[in-house]
Amino acid sequence: MEKGEAKSKKPPRLCCICNERRPVLKRPKTLQQCFYEVFEEEIHQAIVKNRLFKSGERVAIGASGGKDSTVLAYVLSELNRRHSYGLDLFLLSIDEGITGYRDDSLETVKRNELQYGLPLQILSYKEIFFMFFVKALDRGAALLKVDKLVTGHNADDIAETVLLNILRGDIARLSRCTSITTGEDGPIPRCKPFKYTYEKEIVIYPFLLQNLSECIYSPNAYRGFAREFIKDLERLRPRAILDIIKSGEDFRIATTTKMPEQGTCERCGYISSQKWCKACVLLDGLNRGLPKMGIGRARGGGVNGVDHKKETKAGSTVKSLESKQCGSLDF
Numbered sequence: 068m069e070k071g072e073a074k075s076k077k078p079p080r081l082c083c084i085c086n087e088r089r090p091v092l093k094r095p096k097t098l099q100q101c102f103y104e105v106f107e108e109e110i111h112q113a114i115v116k117n118r119l120f121k122s123g124e125r126v127a128i129g130a131s132g133g134k135d136s137t138v139l140a141y142v143l144s145e146l147n148r149r150h151s152y153g154l155d156l157f158l159l160s161i162d163e164g165i166t167g168y169r170d171d172s173l174e175t176v177k178r179n180e181l182q183y184g185l186p187l188q189i190l191s192y193k194e195i196f197f198m199f200f201v202k203a204l205d206r207g208a209a210l211l212k213v214d215k216l217v218t219g220h221n222a223d224d225i226a227e228t229v230l231l232n233i234l235r236g237d238i239a240r241l242s243r244c245t246s247i248t249t250g251e252d253g254p255i256p257r258c259k260p261f262k263y264t265y266e267k268e269i270v271i272y273p274f275l276l277q278n279l280s281e282c283i284y285s286p287n288a289y290r291g292f293a294r295e296f297i298k299d300l301e302r303l304r305p306r307a308i309l310d311i312i313k314s315g316e317d318f319r320i321a322t323t324t325k326m327p328e329q330g331t332c333e334r335c336g337y338i339s340s341q342k343w344c345k346a347c348v349l350l351d352g353l354n355r356g357l358p359k360m361g362i363g364r365a366r367g368g369g370v371n372g373v374d375h376k377k378e379t380k381a382g383s384t385v386k387s388l389e390s391k392q393c394g395s396l397d398f
């Protein structure tokens with residue numbers, strides 16, 4: 068038999084799960100598989116194994132109109148139906164009022180409302196009266212009396228955050244950032260059903276990539292660097308993303324390490340590790356005509372642009388307003 072003949076007779080490789088169909092793609096986690104089924108099943112397993120929800124819960128899906136939360140809304144509503152989770156799901160969108168970005172993505176969210184049959188609530192910053200997105204989402208969820216909030220943070224996002232927290236030496240956040248559910252002791256727990264889901268698989272997953280907008284204000288230089296680094300690592304070793312999450316999960320923090328105490332903001336009563344929460348610091352700055360207050364480090368050695376010894380208008384001494392820069396958000 069000729070060499071070329073033997074080659075052409077080689078049977079095509081079949082999916083390693085069903086062993087019947089041709090594989091859709093080669094995945095980083097395993098070899099070739101029936102992608103759609105496996106993708107959804109893995110998310111279902113993450114939900115079940117981590118007991119993310121209880122039947123009857125009212126769950127808000129943080130819907131930005133971007134790829135992650137669009138896929139999350141679709142997959143979660145499918146799984147809720149298929150596996151009878153008994154969840155009362157709805158889409159929650161925060162409109163930051165960014166012309167050309169948020170109005171475009173709100174159109175996507177409005178389409179999702181119709182396509183997936185999920186009710187939509189849009190809250191604007193004005194309604195919530197806070198300029199700080201992460202808290203706007205939490206507070207919006209509280210306003211709508213939900214039991215849980217789910218977001219589309221994926222494995223790549225979490226690996227980036229692990230790396231950033233290591234680079235910053237932020238042990239407190241490092242120990243929290245790998246949890247699939249956070250804020251269980253607060254008013255509204257947050258869940259990340261895509262914790263183990265690769266970003267590139269979310270992109271491949273169907274029904275998306277139409278009219279998705281990239282936030283013009285999202286680039287954060289330091290996080291962007293971590294993102295690029297992770298993508299390079301992934302090219303060399305696809306498992307690197309999950310390995311970084313595992314390292315973050317398995318970190319043991321020395322008992323001698325002093326952790327910041329989680330308290331409540333003296334001004335608004337919201338969770339805060341400082342005397343005033345970041346939103347109140349920003350709001351106070353705006354009211355006093357100091358819009359940069361609360362953002363980064365001030366030149367004069369004060370933190371957040373606040374001279375620690377000075378009295379605020381509200382009359383209280385702002386001694387402990389030290390907090391991280393804007394980019395260092397928990398999720």
Ligand SMILES: Nc1ncnc2c1ncn2[C@@H]1O[C@H](COP(=O)(O)OP(=O)(O)OP(=O)(O)O)[C@@H](O)[C@H]1O
Nearest residue numbers: 129130131133134135136137159160161218219220
């Ligand atoms: N304006 C918003 N309203 C409601 N939820 C939001 C909003 N922006 C972000 N989120 C939630 O926070 C998650 C992470 O948001 P981030 O801005 O990091 O965007 P992302 O990783 O590109 O995700 P996406 O593709 O869903 O926009 C989103 O998946 C979504 O669940």
